[in-house]
Structures are given as C-alpha cells and as structure tokens.
Amino acid sequence: MPDPLTENEQWILSFYRTSEINGALFFGRLARAMKPGPIQRDMTKHFADESQHAWYWTECINRMGAEPLKLSQAYQDKYLEAAGIPANIMEVLALTQTFEKRVIAQYARHSRIVDLQPEVLDTFNKIIDDEKWHIEWVGKALKSMEGEYGRDTIAESLERYRKVDEEVYGAILKEHEQRVAELMRGRGNHAEGKGPWPWPV
Numbered sequence: 001m002p003d004p005l006t007e008n009e010q011w012i013l014s015f016y017r018t019s020e021i022n023g024a025l026f027f028g029r030l031a032r033a034m035k036p037g038p039i040q041r042d043m044t045k046h047f048a049d050e051s052q053h054a055w056y057w058t059e060c061i062n063r064m065g066a067e068p069l070k071l072s073q074a075y076q077d078k079y080l081e082a083a084g085i086p087a088n089i090m091e092v093l094a095l096t097q098t099f100e101k102r103v104i105a106q107y108a109r110h111s112r113i114v115d116l117q118p119e120v121l122d123t124f125n126k127i128i129d130d131e132k133w134h135i136e137w138v139g140k141a142l143k144s145m146e147g148e149y150g151r152d153t154i155a156e157s158l159e160r161y162r163k164v165d166e167e168v169y170g171a172i173l174k175e176h177e178q179r180v181a182e183l184m185r186g187r188g189n190h191a192e193g194k195g196p197w198p199w200p201v
C-alpha cells in the first residue's frame, strides 16, 4: 500500500480530476454542436480523451487509498462569463488552446518533482500523448483558418483569451501554485524530475 496521501496531495489530484471533467463537459457540448467535418471528428475525440483523463485521476486517487474531493465549480462559470460566448469556430479553438496550455503548464510543473509517486507518474504517462495531440490539432486547425479570419485576428483572439484566463484563474491558480510549491518542498524539486513533460514551466 502506498504512503497515505496528504491533504495537500489529495486536493491537487482532485483539482486535476475536476479540470478534466470541466474540459470534457466543455468539449462535449461543442462536439455535439459541430457540423460534419474534421473539426467535428477531432473535437469528439478530444471530448472522449478528457473524460478518460477524469477517470484516470479518479482511479489514481483510489489506488492511493483515498477518494476525490468535491471542489467548487464556480470558477468555470466565471470563466465562460468573462470570456463571453465565442462568436465563431475560430474563437472556440482559440479558447480551447488557452484551456489546454493551462492544463499542460500545471502538469509540467508537478512532474518536476523527483520523488513522484508511481501512481501519479503512471497517470501522467497515460495522459501525455493525448495532451500533446490536443495542442497540436487545435494549432493546426487555427493555422488552416488564417485565410478565412486573418492571422492578426487569430493572434488577437488568442491574446484576449490568455488575458481572460489569467484573470479568472488567478485566485484558484494561486491556491494550486501554493499547494504545488508546498509539495515540492516536501518531495524535492529538481529539473531532472522523472515526469514525462518536456515543456519548460
């Protein structure tokens, strides 16, 4: 049996689970509304991946002898409120890219921990290829829209959502940052951590 999860670890892993569920719900609603075509297909796969990730974190927490915490959902509503309803598919994808980058930055930071529990490492390993693909397909789709929407308009949308993201997630991210910092103090922080995330954070 692994070491029992600290309250801090249980919160962080539960936060990941909740983020994945939020992603699944967001992309699921979009996938349902898409007209036929490659974006409909990729968005559906994206939705299915995030649902699966929510299950992986649930399973991970269970394997470590605990249950996921029920966390507040308020920030998700605030996020969509501040971002507004995207006016077109380009804006939907720009918002998606922001969402994905946020998640990846969180996982990359956590994976820097040297003494990562095998259950957590295993879960990161199961998720990494999907998350790489999410950034990739959305990036390609946005590039393919440059002719229709204009490169500058796409760049402006990405910048606008990045600002909204920073603003709305500020409070909850602060808590996440503090908790991960605490975890790193306890478990050792090193650039050579064995986590699978190659991105700098």
Ligand SMILES: [Fe+2]
Pocket (backbone or CB within 6 Å): 020, 023, 049, 050, 053, 103, 127, 131
């Ligand atoms: Fe995910």
Ligand SMILES: [Fe+2]
Pocket (backbone or CB within 6 Å): 023, 050, 100, 103, 130, 131, 134
């Ligand atoms: Fe994702």
